Amino acid sequence: MLSLLTFPKGFGLFSMSPFCIKAAMMLELSGQPWQRSDMLDPTEMPHRKLPVLETPDGRIADSDGIRDWLEGQGADFDADLDSAARAHARAWVRLAEYHLGLHLLQMRWNDDAVWPEVRDQIFQPVPEPMREEISAPVRKEVQAGLHWQGLARFTEAERMHRLEQDLEPIAALASERPFLMGERITSADMSVAPFLISMLHTSDGSVVSKRLRDYKILCAYLSRVSETVPLP
Structure with a gap:
């Protein structure tokens, strides 16, 4: 199962970070099974930032990188667009x-x-x-x-x-x-x-x-x- 490394919930939202919310939305729409894994200190992460996605291919950094990886697995978030x-x-x-x-x-x-x-x-x-x-x-x-x-x-x-x-x-x-x-x-x-x-x-x-x-x-x-x- 994929694991989304994300900042914790905050302000009544899935995450304090809108980038982490974006990543979670993409995962939901991709159809891939996934789980969240909260962390506060991303200094050991690629780019020292979150979100990061744990995949069989290794860690995928950044919400844009996560999008690219999910689309490489078959997701198309803009399928109806020319x-x-x-x-x-x-x-x-x-x-x-x-x-x-x-x-x-x-x-x-x-x-x-x-x-x-x-x-x-x-x-x-x-x-x-x-x-x-x-x-x-x-x-x-x-x-x-x-x-x-x-x-x-x-x-x-x-x-x-x-x-x-x-x-x-x-x-x-x-x-x-x-x-x-x-x-x-x-x-x-x-x-x-x-x-x-x-x-x-x-x-x-x-x-x-x-x-x-x-x-x-x-x-x-x-x-x-x-x-x-x-x-x-």
């Missing part, structure tokens, strides 16, 4: 993982109002008196990365404007059809939905979470994805 639609689906994957992902990091690690709640979720196994001391260097490293990338340099209003520019086209498609690419779930949904779900459930006090709660079209879309691919 070449142009497959290209569009790939673009949605990249938007989710390289832009929505930055907004998720920003809200979790760089919002002082939200940070205590996030810290207590992610570092829950650390005894409370030591939690801030242990988490502070990790947070500082993530903050430095966000500043280097540039998102952390914008005002909240500027960041929300950029986020709205991503949410509007997602909502436009989700208002016309069940899923982003049509009647059936595809790779696009398996990247976009985990990031939006993670934003939605991170913190009631987050401006981003509140915006998504108020976005009824997107909430309905996320419910459809979750109902189509329920995770253990």
Whole structure:
């Protein structure tokens, strides 16, 4: 049986990591038997990241690598799409993982109002008196990365404007059809939905979470994805 090495449950979700949620969704849709194996410290893993899939061929790192391996075993997550639609689906994957992902990091690690709640979720196994001391260097490293990338340099209003520019086209498609690419779930949904779900459930006090709660079209879309691919 395949084993998905994943960050543990958190924020009421299958995993604290949207990339791990994506991997689990792909495994569910692939039809392959699999089980989860939780870990907190991925430093011994390839790329020092999760998810990682334990397979008969060895460890497969990264959600994209997992997708490639599963498709090599016969899965086709975009089976109904022509070449142009497959290209569009790939673009949605990249938007989710390289832009929505930055907004998720920003809200979790760089919002002082939200940070205590996030810290207590992610570092829950650390005894409370030591939690801030242990988490502070990790947070500082993530903050430095966000500043280097540039998102952390914008005002909240500027960041929300950029986020709205991503949410509007997602909502436009989700208002016309069940899923982003049509009647059936595809790779696009398996990247976009985990990031939006993670934003939605991170913190009631987050401006981003509140915006998504108020976005009824997107909430309905996320419910459809979750109902189509329920995770253990």
